Amino acid sequence: MIYPIVAYGNPILKKEAEEIEEGDDIKTLVADMFQTMEHASGVGLAAPQINKGLRLFVIDSNHMLDEDAEEKGVRKAFINPILLDEYGNPFAFEEGCLSIPEVRAEISRPEKLTLEYFDEDWNLKEEEFSGLTARVIQHEYDHLEGILFIDYLKGLKKRMVKSKLIDISKGKVPTDYRMVYP
Numbered sequence: 001m002i003y004p005i006v007a008y009g010n011p012i013l014k015k016e017a018e019e020i021e022e023g024d025d026i027k028t029l030v031a032d033m034f035q036t037m038e039h040a041s042g043v044g045l046a047a048p049q050i051n052k053g054l055r056l057f058v059i060d061s062n063h064m065l066d067e068d069a070e071e072k073g074v075r076k077a078f079i080n081p082i083l084l085d086e087y088g089n090p091f092a093f094e095e096g097c098l099s100i101p102e103v104r105a106e107i108s109r110p111e112k113l114t115l116e117y118f119d120e121d122w123n124l125k126e127e128e129f130s131g132l133t134a135r136v137i138q139h140e141y142d143h144l145e146g147i148l149f150i151d152y153l154k155g156l157k158k159r160m161v162k163s164k165l166i167d168i169s170k171g172k173v174p175t176d177y178r179m180v181y182p
């Protein structure tokens with residue numbers, strides 16, 4: 001099932017998401033999230049973006065990487081993740097978000113991270129991620145904390161996106177996928 005994606009301005013995007021009860025059957029939800037993400041040609045999708053305040057996100061960083069890239073892409077679901085550490089040289093990368101169409105901005109984040117999470121079979125994992133996969137995880141993890149990438153913008157850059165954000169929240173920015181507006 002393809003869910004509509006919550007647009008900027010909906011309060012759920014600013015709320016901290018809640019833990020999922022361990023052992024809950026989330027396979028259908030995870031499959032639906034992958035389907036919704038792929039339908040919208042996204043590389044990541046967090047549950048609040050489909051109007052569910054749960055600590056769950058899916059990513060597929062394969063589409064971000066060139067075929068000859070050294071880094072391998074990751075297609076995975078992360079349940080109740082805990083960001084244990086971020087390290088390495090911060091680098092700037094242009095981010096976008098399915099909830100904030102047509103807005104892109106360079107954001108600087110550390111290169112690597114260690115994450116503890118459950119997979120969709122409720123196996124507990126601890127794993128290190130780096131490069132563009134780490135970047136997608138950082139962006140999606142922020143969604144669970146109620147943080148959007150545009151929250152990092154300051155001054156002139158912040159002012160430059162303001163009118164676009166108002167247009168998005170009013171449904172004035174057309175997308176190839178279905179959205180719910182505040």
Ligand code: NI
Nearest residue numbers: 096097098099
């Ligand atoms: Ni996003």
